Amino acid sequence: MLHTLITWIVTTVEGWGYAGIVAAMFLESSFFPFPSEVVMIPAGYLAFQGKMNLIAAIFFGIFGSLAGAVFNYYLAVKLGRPLLEKYGRYILLKPETLDKLETFFQKHGEISTFSGRLIPGIRQYISLPAGLSRMHLGRFALYTGLGAGIWVTVLALLGYFVGKNEDRVGQYLHNATLIALLFVGGLVLFYWLRHRAKGDA
Numbered sequence: 001m002l003h004t005l006i007t008w009i010v011t012t013v014e015g016w017g018y019a020g021i022v023a024a025m026f027l028e029s030s031f032f033p034f035p036s037e038v039v040m041i042p043a044g045y046l047a048f049q050g051k052m053n054l055i056a057a058i059f060f061g062i063f064g065s066l067a068g069a070v071f072n073y074y075l076a077v078k079l080g081r082p083l084l085e086k087y088g089r090y091i092l093l094k095p096e097t098l099d100k101l102e103t104f105f106q107k108h109g110e111i112s113t114f115s116g117r118l119i120p121g122i123r124q125y126i127s128l129p130a131g132l133s134r135m136h137l138g139r140f141a142l143y144t145g146l147g148a149g150i151w152v153t154v155l156a157l158l159g160y161f162v163g164k165n166e167d168r169v170g171q172y173l174h175n176a177t178l179i180a181l182l183f184v185g186g187l188v189l190f191y192w193l194r195h196r197a198k199g200d201a
Contacts, residue, residue, distance in 0.1 A: 012042075013038075013039060013042040013043055013046065014042075014046050014051055014052070018052075018056060018057070018060045020039075021039055021040075021043055021057060021060045021061050021064060022060050022061075022063055022064035022067070023064065024036075024038075024039040024064065025039060025040075025060075025061050025062075025063075025064025025065045025067075025068065025152070026064045026065075026067050026068040026071070027068065028064075028065070028068065028123075028124070029064065029065040029066070029067070029068025029069045029072070029123065029124065029127075029148065030068035030069070030071045030072050030124065031072065031075075031124060031125075032124075036061075036065070036151065036152070036155060037155055039061070040057070040061050040152055040155035040156050040159065041155050041156070041158055041159035041162070042159060043057040043061065043156055043159060044057065044155065044156035044157060044158060044159025044160040044161075044162075045159040045160065045162060046159075047156070047159070047160050048159070048160045048161075048162075054156060054157075054160055057156055058149075058152055058153050058156050061148075061152035061155075061156065062145060062148050062149045062152050065117075065144075065145075065148035065151075065152060066141060066144055066145050066148060069117075069126075069127045069140075069144045069148070070127070070137075070140075070141065070144075072124075072125070072127035072128055072131065073127045073128075073130055073131040073135075073137070073140060074131065075128070075131065076127070076128045076129070076130070076131025076132045077131045077132075077134065080132070081098070081132055084098060084128065084132075085098065097125070098125075098128065098129075101122075101125055101126065101128060101129045102129040102132065104116075104129070105126070105129035105130065105133065106129075106133075110130075110135060110139055110140075110143060111143070112126060112129075113126055113127070113130050113135070113140055113143040113144050113147070114143040114144070114146055114147040115147065116147065117144060117146075117147025117148045117150075117151060118147055118150060118151050123147075123148075123151075127140075127144070
């Protein structure tokens with residue numbers, strides 16, 4: 001069953017092509033909880049087979065992620081907090097979730113737009129508090145692109161190196177999430193220690 005499902009996913013991604021990668025990653029990065037793993041790991045596997053170019057797949061994955069994040073950013077800028085609270089439930093965004101995101105952003109600053117891209121369940125919405133605070137668009141795009149780039153590259157490389165072992169995709173996917181979370185933890189710790197040192201200076 002798992003083998004059949006994975007084969008179907010890989011075939012679907014191949015049929016979508018690079019435009020499909022952009023569209024899927026745009027959705028994953030904006031308001032629709034579409035799992036990026038379902039797109040980028042098969043894309044890396046297809047690159048291993050010579051049916052896609054690995055660099056191109058990563059590029060278009062990052063491009064789609066950044067486009068979706070910028071969409072969310074401008075959504076927050078144009079609508080503002082009142083409308084997000086009112087209509088957020090339609091995009092699975094509860095007021096209390098928005099409160100937590102905004103508090104996290106205010107506490108950790110712009111670095112949260114980078115680290116948040118690597119945390120499942122947060123990457124879709126971390127752009128909203130950045131938009132509400134009118135974060136500089138250039139810095140937002142830079143931090144978001146770097147965070148998305150790490151995640152997309154890890155997933156694509158996993159698919160590439162899994163190679164013919166299609167039945168091990170689930171195992172590697174679990175490891176990818178664990179590695180990303182450990183990386184985020186280390187980054188946040190470094191940022192916290194640096195911030196504390198400046199405060200004591």
